[in-house]
Amino acid sequence: MRAKWMVVSVIALTAFGCSQTDEPKIELVGNKKFTLEVEDFKLTNAKVQDLEEASGGKVVVLQDEYSQAEKTIQLSKGNYQITVFALGTSFDEDAFYLSIGDTFEGRLYPESPGEILPTLDTVHYTQKADGPCKILFTYAEPNVLLDHIEFVP
Numbered sequence: 103m104r105a106k107w108m109v110v111s112v113i114a115l116t117a118f119g120c121s122q123t124d125e126p127k128i129e130l131v132g133n134k135k136f137t138l139e140v141e142d143f144k145l146t147n148a149k150v151q152d153l154e155e156a157s158g159g160k161v162v163v164l165q166d167e168y169s170q171a172e173k174t175i176q177l178s179k180g181n182y183q184i185t186v187f188a189l190g191t192s193f194d195e196d197a198f199y200l201s202i203g204d205t206f207e208g209r210l211y212p213e214s215p216g217e218i219l220p221t222l223d224t225v226h227y228t229q230k231a232d233g234p235c236k237i238l239f240t241y242a243e244p245n246v247l248l249d250h251i252e253f254v255p
């Protein structure tokens with residue numbers, strides 16, 4: 103008598119750490135370079151716009167002085183170089199404010215207007231202990247398209 107064996111497939115469900123669903127969400131971040139899309143931030147008085155050449159295909163426009171884009175991440179202790187990628191529509195429409203944790207706040211703008219470029223200034227930020235780090239964009243000038251922010255340890 104022949105035994106018939108059924109092959110049982112086991113479907114393993116893998117949970118991915120960085121789902122981009124609900125806000126506010128704290129994500130664990132290792133000590134590698136990483137990027138956050140501004141369109142995934144918690145937005146107040148700001149609109150998401152499609153832009154083909156943007157990463158994630160989207161950018162965020164802060165509409166007025168009450169606008170902000172905010173996200174809190176779980177960041178490993180260490181030193182980081184932070185660069186924002188954004189598109190300024192002209193030299194008078196390219197600046198925004200960024201604050202990181204409670205130690206950095208500054209006015210930044212991309213290298214030149216007309217295309218998505220890194221900010222002229224790189225922010226040097228020190229996270230003193232493993233834990234939350236709040237990233238906050240606020241308005242300085244109109245029609246600035248914020249694409250993503252990059253952390254390099």
Ligand SMILES: [Ca+2]
Nearest residue numbers: 157158160249
């Ligand atoms: Ca983007």
